[in-house]
Amino acid sequence: MRTGIWLMGARGSVAVTALTGATALRARLVEPTGCVTELPELRSPALPAWSELVFGGHDVATLPVLKKAEALAAAGVLPGRLVTVLADELVRAEHELRPLPAAATQAETAERIRADLRDFRDRHHLDRVVVVNVATTEPVTAPHPAHESLAALEEALRHEGTVLPASALAAYAAFRSGCSFVDFTPSTGARLAALAELAAREGLPYAGNDGKTGETLVKSVLAPMFALRHLRVTSWSGLNLLGGGDGANLADPGANAAKVASKQRVLGDALGYVPEGTSRIDYVAEIGDFKTAWDLITFSGFLGTGMRMEFTWHGCDSALAAPLVLDLARLTAAAHHAGHAGPLPQLAFFFKDPLGDGPSALAEQWAALAGLVAGLAR
Numbered sequence: 001m002r003t004g005i006w007l008m009g010a011r012g013s014v015a016v017t018a019l020t021g022a023t024a025l026r027a028r029l030v031e032p033t034g035c036v037t038e039l040p041e042l043r044s045p046a047l048p049a050w051s052e053l054v055f056g057g058h059d060v061a062t063l064p065v066l067k068k069a070e071a072l073a074a075a076g077v078l079p080g081r082l083v084t085v086l087a088d089e090l091v092r093a094e095h096e097l098r099p100l101p102a103a104a105t106q107a108e109t110a111e112r113i114r115a116d117l118r119d120f121r122d123r124h125h126l127d128r129v130v131v132v133n134v135a136t137t138e139p140v141t142a143p144h145p146a147h148e149s150l151a152a153l154e155e156a157l158r159h160e161g162t163v164l165p166a167s168a169l170a171a172y173a174a175f176r177s178g179c180s181f182v183d184f185t186p187s188t189g190a191r192l193a194a195l196a197e198l199a200a201r202e203g204l205p206y207a208g209n210d211g212k213t214g215e216t217l218v219k220s221v222l223a224p225m226f227a228l229r230h231l232r233v234t235s236w237s238g239l240n241l242l243g244g245g246d247g248a249n250l251a252d253p254g255a256n257a258a259k260v261a262s263k264q265r266v267l268g269d270a271l272g273y274v275p276e277g278t279s280r281i282d283y284v285a286e287i288g289d290f291k292t293a294w295d296l297i298t299f300s301g302f303l304g305t306g307m308r309m310e311f312t313w314h315g316c317d318s319a320l321a322a323p324l325v326l327d328l329a330r331l332t333a334a335a336h337h338a339g340h341a342g343p344l345p346q347l348a349f350f351f352k353d354p355l356g357d358g359p360s361a362l363a364e365q366w367a368a369l370a371g372l373v374a375g376l377a378r
Helices: 013-026 065-074 080-085 087-096 106-124 150-159 166-176 193-202 215-228 244-249 253-271 317-337 345-350 362-376
Strands: 003-008 053-059 097-099 128-133 180-183 205-208 232-242 279-283 290-300 306-316
Touching: 003 013, 003 106, 003 166, 003 317, 013 053, 013 065, 013 080, 013 087, 013 317, 053 087, 053 106, 053 317, 065 080, 065 087, 080 087, 087 097, 106 128, 106 150, 106 166, 128 166, 128 317, 150 193, 166 180, 166 193, 180 317, 205 317, 215 232, 215 253, 215 290, 215 306, 215 362, 232 253, 306 317, 317 345, 317 362, 345 362
Parallel strands: 003 053, 003 128, 053 097, 128 180, 180 205, 232 279
Antiparallel strands: 232 290, 290 306
16 A cells, blocks of 8 residues: 655654654664564554655755754764665655645645645555644644634635644645644644544544653553552652754743643543642753653552652653654554544554543553554454
């Protein structure tokens, strides 16, 4: 199944790491470490093969893909030798990227995005295209009356100014183009009633939101442990230090608030209550594409005895996120091919703030994901 992966934010660190990694996997230069779809429980002929993936995308940035890859190699994110070996492939990938179009109305902008998607699909004879949002995190979106129905939304897009944030406009254009959609960010994406209506009408699946790669991944394992042992968590606070473009963007209070809210939801879902404390995100330019999280948990046990736990997570954000982007694109394309439409709660394993009302514990999310893949193979 020839599958297009169209990246919104295609010149960013996560996108270029994913593109480089997929190119290396296709050439069998690396092992698929970090790609959960390559585990025995999820490996399936229903998923598109690495050789069947074709990449394109939009971005407002203009730095060439090869230059970005070289910068990531210098920062220790990508192996330098790999970038050198794949230089010609990365230059060729440049030809599939487009500047993010702008027009007088959002309806016209969406139509230009659709034109790029149609051209991409037709030129490469693709069976499916998955649009994946890995662009900059947006502030929380203010409600708009047009968000509630598709008819109202399309009328507003033709005549008003900014009706949809960029992530939701990308989802709208994807659905109007017959493409499935994945939001790897905490932005609005497809989480609007009007867009759910459009996806249902077109028979398209979508997934999100906010890739679970670090501190929240650990929370989704530890919080259920406390609940299963009937230990009362009295506080849970975390400090996250981020560099790179993501960290710089999260220095904006609006984007920061959206990310923090996404990170904290797993505790209430897994514990059944919300303990005292919060997550804090600070930008530290010096650490580049790496991130460090420190969490302090206080809890009480038998007879009210007070105890505490601390953990530190230090990881490379792009190297953790990129394989999940590839997994999600492969899974969503296969779900589309199998006839799934609407939200895919079975992909909650990958997200901090997943769509639907599924479990928050990682083990239960894994079981739901495995069940989805087993069904795709029938």
